[in-house]
Amino acid sequence: MKITKDIKYVGVNDHEIDLFEGQYIVENGMAYNSYVVLDEKIAVFDTVDARFTHEWLDNIQNAVDGRQPDYLIVQHMEPDHSANIMNFVKAYPEAKIVASAKAFTMMAQFFGTDFSDKAVIIAEGDTLSLGKHTLNFFAAPMVHWPEVMVTYDSYDKVLFSADGFGKFGALDVDEDWACEARRYYFGIVGKYGAQVQNLLKKAAGLEIEKICPLHGPILTENLGYYIGLYNTWSSYAVETEGIVIAYTSVYGNTKKAVEKLAEMLKAKGCPKVVINDLARCDMAEAVEDAFRYSKIVLATTTYNAEIFPFMRTFIEHLTERNFQNRVVGLIENGTWAPLAAKAMKGMLENSKNLTFTDTTVQIKSALNEDSNAQLEALAEELCRDYIAQGETANKNDLSALFNIGYGLYVVTSNDGKKDNGLIVNTVTQVTNTPNRIAVTINKENYSHHVIKQTGVMNINCLSTDAPFSVFETFGFKSGRNTDKFADCTPLRSDNGLVFLPRYINSFMSLKVEQYVDLDTHGMFICSITESRVISQTETMTYTYYQNNVKPKPETEGKKGYVCKICGYVYEGDELPDDFICPLCKHGVADFEPIE
Numbered sequence: 001m002k003i004t005k006d007i008k009y010v011g012v013n014d015h016e017i018d019l020f021e022g023q024y025i026v027e028n029g030m031a032y033n034s035y036v037v038l039d040e041k042i043a044v045f046d047t048v049d050a051r052f053t054h055e056w057l058d059n060i061q062n063a064v065d066g067r068q069p070d071y072l073i074v075q076h077m078e079p080d081h082s083a084n085i086m087n088f089v090k091a092y093p094e095a096k097i098v099a100s101a102k103a104f105t106m107m108a109q110f111f112g113t114d115f116s117d118k119a120v121i122i123a124e125g126d127t128l129s130l131g132k133h134t135l136n137f138f139a140a141p142m143v144h145w146p147e148v149m150v151t152y153d154s155y156d157k158v159l160f161s162a163d164g165f166g167k168f169g170a171l172d173v174d175e176d177w178a179c180e181a182r183r184y185y186f187g188i189v190g191k192y193g194a195q196v197q198n199l200l201k202k203a204a205g206l207e208i209e210k211i212c213p214l215h216g217p218i219l220t221e222n223l224g225y226y227i228g229l230y231n232t233w234s235s236y237a238v239e240t241e242g243i244v245i246a247y248t249s250v251y252g253n254t255k256k257a258v259e260k261l262a263e264m265l266k267a268k269g270c271p272k273v274v275i276n277d278l279a280r281c282d283m284a285e286a287v288e289d290a291f292r293y294s295k296i297v298l299a300t301t302t303y304n305a306e307i308f309p310f311m312r313t314f315i316e317h318l319t320e321r322n323f324q325n326r327v328v329g330l331i332e333n334g335t336w337a338p339l340a341a342k343a344m345k346g347m348l349e350n351s352k353n354l355t356f357t358d359t360t361v362q363i364k365s366a367l368n369e370d371s372n373a374q375l376e377a378l379a380e381e382l383c384r385d386y387i388a389q390g391e392t393a394n395k396n397d398l399s400a401l402f403n404i405g406y407g408l409y410v411v412t413s414n415d416g417k418k419d420n421g422l423i424v425n426t427v428t429q430v431t432n433t434p435n436r437i438a439v440t441i442n443k444e445n446y447s448h449h450v451i452k453q454t455g456v457m458n459i460n461c462l463s464t465d466a467p468f469s470v471f472e473t474f475g476f477k478s479g480r481n482t483d484k485f486a487d488c489t490p491l492r493s494d495n496g497l498v499f500l501p502r503y504i505n506s507f508m509s510l511k512v513e514q515y516v517d518l519d520t521h522g523m524f525i526c527s528i529t530e531s532r533v534i535s536q537t538e539t540m541t542y543t544y545y546q547n548n549v550k551p552k553p554e555t556e557g558k559k560g561y562v563c564k565i566c567g568y569v570y571e572g573d574e575l576p577d578d579f580i581c582p583l584c585k586h587g588v589a590d591f592e593p594i595e
Helices: 050-064 085-091 101-111 177-204 223-234 253-267 283-292 309-320 340-347 369-382 384-389 398-403 446-454 468-475 542-549
Strands: 007-009 012-014 030-032 035-038 042-045 071-073 096-099 119-121 127-129 134-139 149-153 158-160 210-212 240-247 273-277 293-303 326-333 354-363 409-414 419-424 427-432 435-442 456-462 504-518 521-533 560-563 569-571 591-593
Touching (some): 177 223, 177 283, 240 253, 240 283, 273 283, 283 293, 354 369, 384 521, 419 435, 446 456, 446 504
Parallel strands (some): 240 293, 326 354
Antiparallel strands (some): 134 149, 149 158, 560 591
């Protein structure tokens, strides 16, 4: 398989394997990827599983066409990628081995030698020239072993991403990428979200046209889609709005409650309900669902004064992978001493940013009038935001006004061709008889131009669960040349404008009644045509954003200035008076010296 003119695929497909890493079901097998870069010098990227030695060496022999490889690049020492290092050395004794110092330590453990006579030790920022191809090395510790390096070929603009962007499944099987990549990510890499985020920041500075992982297909088109999913997964953000119900049931009564709850959730507008019987489903699939959807209900029986074993195992899988940023509902069943809810909540007590529902359903043996009412209350609580987003919502709920403060808001508009949105922190209720809202927007923003022409906008009151990605999308890019809603299916209010499907506690549709010119800014005095309360989550204030959402800039050992809005670091003795932050487009007034 030719990837570029100079890069060839020499990996193998494995259809003999049934469990990857001894635990993950792989009905469609696995691919162990390896690559050859042909230039004045030849580099081979990684080896394959021990069961495919000769097939792999044959592939290399055919690819190099009589030439001898100069380097073996070892990015990752897990045996499915490193098992054939010794066999490669025997076949090509003159070749050098290029790897991190930690990788060579592991080679001594696996093979009894660190290949010191052949070793080329690389670290962050090192390069290796093959001729016209220059390989740039980046450390990726704990993605998902400590020795991992990834490599960028600056000539062909190819990122060799090690286990990053990998998936289950052989390459000769046609299947959805996201499903198996998601299961692979959360099963194997999920614990290391912070480390993946660090790697994505490094990748953001590269011009990448292809991604070559060690498992799964070579990614060549729409790379923003794949990188975007990795950003969502590694930041533990919600990928898909919906509710997962994970349950165990001994005699069927808990199952009946779960099925009834699912019907209630669907009737109340939940866009997706997923049910996993933990005793029978693929546990990795259940874990994948828990990290994919926005809310989860855990339902189980009290068992030996604790919880049923499959539920305990499931929660352990979640917590060891840093489960966070979700709404959690609990259902317990017990004939004489229900303790399951307390036990489940205790297991999750160290997980970050979990919001437990006010309603906990308690079943004593079987559903009755009281537990049915609790199910109804739980469904109502879980679907409150879905109800508010639907056609049956209260569209005149003026308590939305109570969520206005010195907060942060997304103002949405439409220029007649596409939807737009921007972050503002200047929304004020100026009168209540009649209700009037003032919104002030910088004239340099495209939204100011659009709203002045159309006379309508929506104000989305951001809540404290909004991740930094929301601010990146709506605060650091211009709607004139960016479609900020390209990757989602937007919801619309009665005025036809977008309102955000999540991360808001309310929104208001506004009609401009008066415009006030404030020199650099324009103030729109507006009446309210629609207002909905979506959730009871607290409003995101500017202070909360600064303290809890905005990433802490990496300033250690650096001299210069840091942007107070987005954390961008300008290195230098003096900050030019006309400097504009390349990320959030704020000027020097929003920079402060690094201390």
